[in-house]
Amino acid sequence: MTTFKTMDDIGDVRGKRVLVRVDLNVPMADGKVTDATRIERVAPTITELADKGAKVVLLAHFGRPKGGPAPEFSLEPVARATSEIIGRPVAFAADCIGEKAADAVGRMKDGDILMLENTRFHKEEEKNERTFTEALAKSGDLFVNDAFSAAHRAHASTEGLAHILPAYAGRTMQAELEALEAGLGNPKRPVVAIVGGAKVSTKIDLLLNLVKKVDALVIGGGMANTFLAARGTSVGKSLCEHDLAETAKHIMIEAATASCAIVLPVDGVVAKEFKAGAANEVVAIEAVAADGMILDAGPKTVEKINEWIGRAATLVWNGPLGAFEIAPFDAATVAVAKFAAAQTKASKLVSVAGGGDTVAALNHAGVADDFTYVSTAGGAFLEWMEGKALPGVDVLRTA
Numbered sequence: 001m002t003t004f005k006t007m008d009d010i011g012d013v014r015g016k017r018v019l020v021r022v023d024l025n026v027p028m029a030d031g032k033v034t035d036a037t038r039i040e041r042v043a044p045t046i047t048e049l050a051d052k053g054a055k056v057v058l059l060a061h062f063g064r065p066k067g068g069p070a071p072e073f074s075l076e077p078v079a080r081a082t083s084e085i086i087g088r089p090v091a092f093a094a095d096c097i098g099e100k101a102a103d104a105v106g107r108m109k110d111g112d113i114l115m116l117e118n119t120r121f122h123k124e125e126e127k128n129e130r131t132f133t134e135a136l137a138k139s140g141d142l143f144v145n146d147a148f149s150a151a152h153r154a155h156a157s158t159e160g161l162a163h164i165l166p167a168y169a170g171r172t173m174q175a176e177l178e179a180l181e182a183g184l185g186n187p188k189r190p191v192v193a194i195v196g197g198a199k200v201s202t203k204i205d206l207l208l209n210l211v212k213k214v215d216a217l218v219i220g221g222g223m224a225n226t227f228l229a230a231r232g233t234s235v236g237k238s239l240c241e242h243d244l245a246e247t248a249k250h251i252m253i254e255a256a257t258a259s260c261a262i263v264l265p266v267d268g269v270v271a272k273e274f275k276a277g278a279a280n281e282v283v284a285i286e287a288v289a290a291d292g293m294i295l296d297a298g299p300k301t302v303e304k305i306n307e308w309i310g311r312a313a314t315l316v317w318n319g320p321l322g323a324f325e326i327a328p329f330d331a332a333t334v335a336v337a338k339f340a341a342a343q344t345k346a347s348k349l350v351s352v353a354g355g356g357d358t359v360a361a362l363n364h365a366g367v368a369d370d371f372t373y374v375s376t377a378g379g380a381f382l383e384w385m386e387g388k389a390l391p392g393v394d395v396l397r398t399a
């Protein structure tokens, strides 16, 4: 049950400027969106408001620029992709505050859609600074937050704006929370979680609570390398955050106390270059050469993970098991995704997966529709699972 205001409470929006926070942090390659799920999920909120005659002003971040403009993190190509998906023009303004934003908003007619440039081009966004939030608020009369997958960030555009403008949950925000509650509110045990991917430093802390909620935690992808290194296994040149070794050790101790099994790779697919078709070999995890990079989990690891999934009643998954965008390093992710999908179809498993790249990986494996639920959120979903308050959601409850 949601306890915040939704778009059903928003009233007449005709002629009003509605600032809509969406998460358009989508996978891209060569300037093209490679998985449009996040855009498709927020499309209903955008079109509903536009159809009701609102001036829809979209706010979003893209990637992790260092608090200043960076062309490779521009939202302009994403605005084009959004326009194609919703089948309507989406104008673009080269800044999210100031004159450029004001001019573009000033030109809007009722029912128009405008996307403002990456909010993270201003360092004040992530600091949630009041003056910056007020500058953002100048473009809107109302605020709709539809970015569930960014709701774990207390940023100006995800949290701050709800203190300044009348605030509502968008259709996707509402649907995500309801679906997660339905699928995982009271999960059937055993619960197995898989956490992989590359955002090691921003996700590792939440594993400390997660091990108290699940029966087994499978650690894969870049995250696994940090744990392997922490227990003294050499990972060569693999993606690894060595300075997080103590955190990893602490998590392994907490897991043992909570009787949560930690499942780490036993073999890996190792290459010397991070590129498609790079020469590679499967090696035992203790045998990674000093110049090798683990880019995927090996077949024995896949077998072990699938055994755990076979015993599970509920699966929670964020983060690919390898660099799945580059063949052949997608093999483990695809194999595990297919097995989890088959278990779900056979009614043996409730499977909930989430994250921008995880969704792309499930689409790549052709099984996203076979999972019980696929969330657009990765980190936010895991924090929700941990039982942590999400700033972007909480502020809507009290707004």
Ligand SMILES: Nc1ncnc2c1ncn2[C@@H]1O[C@H](COP(=O)(O)OP(=O)(O)O)[C@@H](O)[C@H]1O
Pocket (backbone or CB within 6 Å): 196, 197, 198, 199, 200, 220, 221, 222, 239, 294, 295, 296, 318, 319, 320, 321, 322, 323, 324, 325, 354, 355, 356, 357, 358, 359, 377, 378, 379
């Ligand atoms: N062993 C690995 N080495 C390097 N990158 C990896 C490895 N395993 C997974 N990745 C990368 O992790 C990225 C996804 O991580 P993350 O952003 O945490 O997931 P999500 O967006 O689903 O939350 C993918 O781009 C993938 O290439």
Ligand SMILES: O=C(OP(=O)(O)O)[C@H](O)COP(=O)(O)O
Pocket (backbone or CB within 6 Å): 023, 025, 063, 064, 149, 150, 153, 199, 202, 354, 355, 356, 357, 376, 377, 378, 379, 380
């Ligand atoms: O892609 C996102 O999160 P996810 O990788 O956990 O799915 C969100 O857009 C949040 O991005 P951030 O982790 O740079 O704050």
